[in-house]
Structure formats: structure tokens, C-alpha cells
Amino acid sequence: MIQKQQENHSTAASKRAAQLYFSARLYEAVVAGDYPRVETLVDEGMNLDHCHAQNDPPILAAMRCDHRDAGTMVQLLALSGAHPAVVSQIDGACVLTLAIPRGQLSTISVILEHPGVQIHRPDNNGMTAYRLAEQCAYSPTGEAIFEMIKRHDQLHTPAPASMTPAARLCRAATMGDLEGVETYLDAGGDPDVCDGLHDPPLLIAAQSKHPNARYIVELLSKAGADPNVACRISGDTPLIVAIQRKEVGMVSHLLNNPKIDTHKTDKTGKSAHQYVNRRVAGADGAAIFKLVDAHCRAQTYQSGR
Structure with a gap:
């Protein structure tokens, strides 16, 4: 029995040592922007979220580096099992809050596919991914990122019972909800009403990639939308x-x-x-x-x- 316990302890110690060694190599490769090496290490099947020393997890370290392959490395790690919603113990940053100012559109698209991503979680300065995307929407890329973040928010955040009619219309226009738009308009609602700082419903519908987008544009237009x-x-x-x-x-x-x-x-x-x-x-x-x-x-x- 004692011998078996010693063997188990030795095996666990060996696994910990292997993980520590792996984490150190992965961190070095990520910080150096060495994509081929990162790709090779990922295939070893080790824990991709394990931190080297007191540093950020590899996926965050990759996003922080200024190497041209930073975004590609982040996508590789995320698609290989690294958790894209990890938060830095240093400043509370996440992959999204690091990727948004850099205009990493394709990386953000991959990260948003993960069900655990939270766009309203604040970092240590109180900044959320949603607010940061809104602030960075001053260029075509920034605008596209903000629209992607808004769409994710509307699709994955349950509609509260207290939601205003304007918010419900904008949500319906985004989600291609023909019935929701019709219900609002049949009740005599204003087709041009805006929900806070969001775009007017007609523009939201035109921007939507939903198959019903065209029909919602027609509904709103017939109701007198500008x-x-x-x-x-x-x-x-x-x-x-x-x-x-x-x-x-x-x-x-x-x-x-x-x-x-x-x-x-x-x-x-x-x-x-x-x-x-x-x-x-x-x-x-x-x-x-x-x-x-x-x-x-x-x-x-x-x-x-």
C-alpha cells in the first residue's frame, strides 16, 4: 500500500514537473511570437491555460505581444482548447479587451464563439469589452467590431421583462424576428424609435445578416420609417x-x-x-x-x- 502511494505521488510529481516545463516553453514561444513552435507545443496535449510563474495565461500573453502573428496564435490556442474567457490576475484584462483596441476582427470573431465569454465583465479600471468596443468604433474596423459585440450581446443576453418597447424593436430587428417587429408596429409603435445610442431600427435591420433582414426593412419602410x-x-x-x-x-x-x-x-x-x-x-x-x-x-x- 505504501509503495503504491509512493508511486502515485511520484507520478503526480512527474506530471506537475512536465506541465511546468511545458508552460515555460509555451510562454517563451508565445512572447517571442514563434507561431511554428507554438503550433508544435499545442500538439503535445498539455494544459494550455496553465500560467508560467506569475505571468498571464498563454492566450493573454499572446494577445499582449506586438508580434504580427499575435492574433493567429490567439486563435490557434482558443481553437485548441485554451479558455478564451480567462482574466488576467495582473490588471483584469481579457482577450477581448486586448484585441478590441488592436482591431483584431477575426480574433474577436473566434473568441465570441465561446459560450463562456463575458462582454460586460469589467477589468481593474472598470472597463468592459462592450464599452471599449463602443469607444473604439471610430474606424471601419472599429465599427465592425462594435456591431459584432452588439449583435453578440443582443443574441446571448436574455431580454428582461422590463425591456422598453424601443429596445424590443431594436432587438427584434437585429435577430430577424418578423413577428416581434409586426407586433410592435401593429400596436402603433414609432418605426424610427431608437434605443438609447443604438442605431435606428431600419438601419439595424439593413445591417443584420439574418435572412429576414430584407423583409424587416420592408415592414419598417411601409410603416413610415425614414x-x-x-x-x-x-x-x-x-x-x-x-x-x-x-x-x-x-x-x-x-x-x-x-x-x-x-x-x-x-x-x-x-x-x-x-x-x-x-x-x-x-x-x-x-x-x-x-x-x-x-x-x-x-x-x-x-x-x-
């Missing part, structure tokens, strides 16, 4: 968004609205008409170009009469 509403951050209108995403049906519907303004510009100074001239690649792009060009010609003809 077709020229703009994102407060980028200045994008529903028409600009539809053109960028090459949504032919949505573009056609928006152009049929007599209030549509194809010359309204975003914050870069470009209008829907200018965007369509830059995005004619492919069959959908060509179809959209024809639609917008015909609409503009008709407007010019009408104004000249």
Missing part, C-alpha cells in the same frame, strides 16, 4: 449598407421609397451613388448599379421638367 436615417458613428444609411452588402432586393425596395436620398453622404463624404460606382463587381453589383443609375436618371429627368 429611409435616410444614418449611423451616428459612420454616417452609413440603409441604402449605403445594402449597396456594400450587394443586397439587390433590399436596394430595389429602398429605391422605391419616394423619400430616398441617393446623394446623402456618410462621414467619409461618399454617397450611395458614389459607392455603387465603386462596387460593380459581380452580377449583383452590376444589377445594383443599374438600379441606382436608373433611379438617379429618373430623378434628374423629373427635376429638369
